[in-house]
Amino acid sequence: MKAIRFHRHGGPDVLQYENIEIRQPGPGEVRVRNHAIGVNFIDIYMRTGAYPVPELPFIPGKEGAGEVVALGDGVDEFAIGDRVAYVEAPGAYGAEHNVPARVAVHLPDAISYEMAASVMLKGLTAQYLLRRTYLVKPGDTVLIHAAAGGVGQIATQWAKHLGATVIGTVGSRQKAELVHLNGCDHVIDYTTDDFVARVQEITKGRGCDVVYDGIGKATFPASLDCLRPFGYFVSFGTASGPIPSFDIMTLAAKGSLFTTWPLLPTHIAKREDMIDMSRDLFDVIASGAVKIPAPNRLKLVDAALAHHRLETRQTTGATILLP
Known part of the structure; x- marks a missing residue:
């Protein structure tokens, strides 16, 4: 079958479109014929070597959606022909993929393959951020960095649906218009404005209940100054580089912060949580409370271009690869 692999770490050019053999699904696995594959920053981190991979050559990708075409021993929750989506299953950049059944879920009719591939990782991340890490409730004020990104767009709409006042940061006027359409109450362009000063102005000095930060180095430690006493700083990405080590006493000095x-793998480690979180995500999409824009589509063979566009922040929303 056709798949994307890299034999060494490096830039997008190390991604190679190759013919490979795929083994039979092992115990507890289902083979999925991919109809759509998600592209995420973690794929880039693995390609560059920022995150370790078990061996080289390596097939990147952690999420996708398609139909079950074969079953491994001991699998009784799925049948051949089932429509499924999966996440946290390394090796997705291929025409087919042997996926641990514990990280696959049935797709409701309202969710297409392309939508599922574009929301499993980002949507489940938004779910645990808003519904498990810090339980957003009516009256909260939340700050979402990179509100025009894949997680940001989902989290902005979902937080608004939960009754929060949403402040979002973006890097351009075009992205500001997009997040306004997603219901963001206040939008800050961090390329022209001091986001800490603007947050303090918007909240009249109170600060936010929670900051969700997928940017990393560029927004830290300033994000801590956006929080109320006992507020939550939730870091979940390093798009601008990792957050440097810091003195934990900083949290005390800035208001006894949390x-x-x-990490998503921790949240979905129990099968019942994987099912419940996915159902919560699919329900909020099906209800119309969270609208998922059409993803950026590229052929699997163009994976290097997809990585380049994502790294250089040329995209908004999700990108998927079509085998």
Whole structure:
């Protein structure tokens, strides 16, 4: 079958479109014929070597959607022909993929393959950020960095649906218009405005209840100054580079703050949580409360171009690859 692999770490050019053999699904696995594959920053981190990979050559990609075409021993939750989506299953950039059944879910009729591939990782991330890490409730004020990004667009709409006042940061006027359409109450262009000063102005000095930060180095430690006492700083990405080490006493000095870096694999480690979180995501999409824009579509063979566009921030929303 056709797949994208890299044999060494480096830029997008190391991604190679190759013929490979795929083994039979092992115990507890389902083979999925991919109809759409999600592209995420973690794929880039693995390609560059910022995140380790188990071996080289390596097939990137962690999420996708398609139909079940084969079953491994012990799988009784799925049948051949089922429409499924999956996440946290390395090796997705291929025509087919052997996926651990524990990280696959049935797709409701209202969710297309392309939509599923564009929202599984980003949408489940938004779910645990808003519904598990810090439980957003009516009256809260939340700050979402990179509100025009894949997670940001979902989290902005969902937080607004939950009754929060949403402040979003963006890097251009075009992106500001987009997040306004997503219901963001206040938009800050961090390329022209001091986002800390603007947050303090918007909140009349109170600060936010929670900051969701997928940017990393460029927005830290300033994000801490956007929080109320006992507020939550939730870091979940390093688009601008990793946050440097800091003195934990900083959290005391800035208002007895809480800070955390939650990971999706921890949240979906229990099968019942994987199912419940996915159902919550699919329900909020099906209800219309969270609208998912059409993703940026590229052929699987053009994976290098997809990585380049994502790295250089030429995209808004999700990007998917079509085998």
